[in-house]
Amino acid sequence: MSDAQHDALFSAVYGEHHLWLRRWLYRRLGCPEVAADLAQDTFVRVFNKRTLSEVVQPRAYLATIAHSLFVNLMRRRQLEQSYLEALANLPESLMPSPEERLQLLETLHALDAMLSGLPHKVRKAFLLCQLDGLTHREIADQMGVSLSSVRQYIARALLQCMTVVSQDTL
The missing domain is CATH 1.10.10.10 (Winged helix-like DNA-binding domain superfamily/Winged helix DNA-binding domain)
Structure with missing residues (x-):
């Protein structure tokens, strides 16, 4: 598939499914900003994979990628929270800059x-x-x-x- 064909297919999928994906994420997250960020990150991944021509069910494909990104986000947040809790338990003299x-x-x-x-x-x-x-x-x-x-x-x-x-x- 040429770059022009890929770009046209991507634009069509983006136009048809972007709003749906944002709403799908919002229903699960309850935060419009995070939903918008994850939707955008999902489409960046889709664009870079260059496999859209092989996708039969775009919504399922997008939801799978978005869910993976969501799981990664939650894992990072949990990691950060654990790190902040560990820092809070350090004596002032050992607190890193x-x-x-x-x-x-x-x-x-x-x-x-x-x-x-x-x-x-x-x-x-x-x-x-x-x-x-x-x-x-x-x-x-x-x-x-x-x-x-x-x-x-x-x-x-x-x-x-x-x-x-x-x-x-x-």
């Missing part, structure tokens, strides 16, 4: 993005190892899995991180 807090939050978002496609157990084992400093045996006991499973989980998470980092540097 605003610049350090921003850097830490950006690092948390990057780490979350790196691990986003992994199963829950893999993410949990990796975070228990890297953030809490638990040994593989302690993680196995806490999660109720074998030591070899913990090793596999952590190796898988490390491989995922290395893959994302190497893709970002290309």
Whole structure:
């Protein structure tokens, strides 16, 4: 499909379904601004994927992408809330500067993005190892899995991180 054909198809899908998607998101979120942002982000993803010619049911396709973006937004908000709660519990002498807090939050978002496609157990084992400093045996006991499973989980998470980092540097 040529660029002109893709652009024409995208414009048609956008014109026909944008308002519907905003309303669909608004009914689920209750916030018109967030609904508008997620709708726009959805269409940016659709435009960049360049697979519209293969889509049979545009609304289902748009809803699936929008739902994924919504889940990512909620996960980021939860991560930020947990981070802010952890900061609130720090003594004043250990409180990071605003610049350090921003850097830490950006690092948390990057780490979350790196691990986003992994199963829950893999993410949990990796975070228990890297953030809490638990040994593989302690993680196995806490999660109720074998030591070899913990090793596999952590190796898988490390491989995922290395893959994302190497893709970002290309």
